[in-house]
Structures are given as C-alpha cells and as structure tokens.
Amino acid sequence: MIYFNSFIFAGFVCAIAQFILSKTKLTPGHITAIFVCIGAFLDVFNIYDKIILWAGGGALVPITSFGHMLTHGAIQGYQTEGFMGLLGGTFDLTSAGITTAIVVSFFLALIFKPKD
Amino acid sequence: MEKNKYKNIVDQNTPKENTFYDCLIAFITGGLMGVIAEILIEFYQNLLDIPFKSATVCMLVTLITLSCLFTCFGFFDKWVNFCKCGLIIPITGFAHATQSAALEYRKEGLVTGIGANMLKLSGAVIIFGVVSSWLFSIIRMVVGLI
Known part of the structure; x- marks a missing residue:
C-alpha cells in the first residue's frame, strides 16, 4: 500500500509542477525554487512529517523534501541549542x-567530456 | 499582409504542446521515481539493517550518484526532455543541473570554470531553501514563545 501512496504523492507533485511549467512562462529553475519554499512552509507545523508517514519514499524524493529537511534541521537545532542552534x-x-x-x-566532470 | 502570412507559417510549424499529455507523463514518471525511492528505502532497511533516518540518506545519495553518472553518459538529457517535470522535481533534477553545469564549464578551468559555475543552475534551490527555512523557523520560534 505504501508503494501506491508514494506513487500517487510523487506523481501528483510532479504533475502540478508540469502544469505550472506548461501554463506559465516560468523556467524549471523558478519552479524548483517555488517547490522548495512550499516544502519549507509545510514543515512549520509538522504537516510534512505526516505526509512522510503516509507516503514514505514518495514524499522524500521530490525537491519539497529538501525544504522540509532544511526547516526540520533548523527547528531541531533551536530546540536543543537555542538561537545559535537554529x-x-x-x-x-x-x-x-x-x-x-x-x-x-x-x-565526474574531471573524467567525462561534455556530449553535444 | 506579409506579417500575417509569416505568423501563420510560424503557428503551423511550432510544435504543439499538449498540457494534459505532458502532465500525464510527468505524473507517471514522477510516481515511478517515488516507487523506486520507496523500494530503495525498504531495501536498505530490511536487507542491510540500516535505521530509517540513515536509509533515507542512503537513498538520496544513491539517486544523486546515479543521475550524475547518467548525465555524464549523455542519455539523461533525453530523458529529462521527454519527462520534463517528472525528473526535474525529484532530487535527480538537482543532481542533473549540478552535473551538467560542471561538465559545460569544465573547459574554462578548474577554479574559474567548475568552481565558479557548478551551482549556477541549482544554486537557486539552495539559496531559496535556506532563506525560506530561516524565515519559517523564526516564525515557528516566535509562535512557540507565545
């Protein structure tokens, strides 16, 4: 069941991103930056932790989990060490x-030559 | 008159982007990436006896290394062109952006080429992530104090 959940969640995130990419003039760089901000926001009140429990790897692989991990680490640091820990x-x-x-x-860039 | 003709020819020849089709492909490939990630986590957890937190880190490291390698072999660019957001939004897109910038600027030297330009495309992710997470954790801190 968790495989199905991770398929649905990761696919849903990618489909939303693709929809934004097709309908607006934003570049992929803009979209990844937006999604990182969304992930960071979702962690403020531990919503993303619940999504990870529900979807497992599907919630950890999109770039939103990168923002989630950044905020999560900062909050964890604040709880153990105060402001400098943040x-x-x-x-x-x-x-x-x-x-x-x-x-x-x-x-790898030292070893390989760019393909054209 | 001439302008209208020109516009018609341009309209006929620009490839039509079907939004629904693109979204469907992104949904399927993105979902498959999620399933692969879940399989890798289960693999590390059950077969190698690594705790969940470290297994997720191992999964990310595996996916990043693989997509860097595939970018170097040259066929990952074609996959990204086909799947678009299905491969850009997962962590593979981050690795792909870093690796292709490093390969592209290799000829300009080690420091001024690779060093200065490696994070050219993926730097936005790190910078916006850090700034927004700093802001949000400050908000969380203030809410916690009240």
Missing part, C-alpha cells in the same frame, strides 16, 4: 545530499 542546524539533514552532489559531479 543557524547551525539548518544543514544538518541535507548536507549529505549537497555534499554528494558536489563531490560526485566535480570528479
């Missing part, structure tokens, strides 16, 4: 993804 905890959960993306693409 600043220090922002990247707690997302750093693995960002580090992997940067390191892997750096080394």
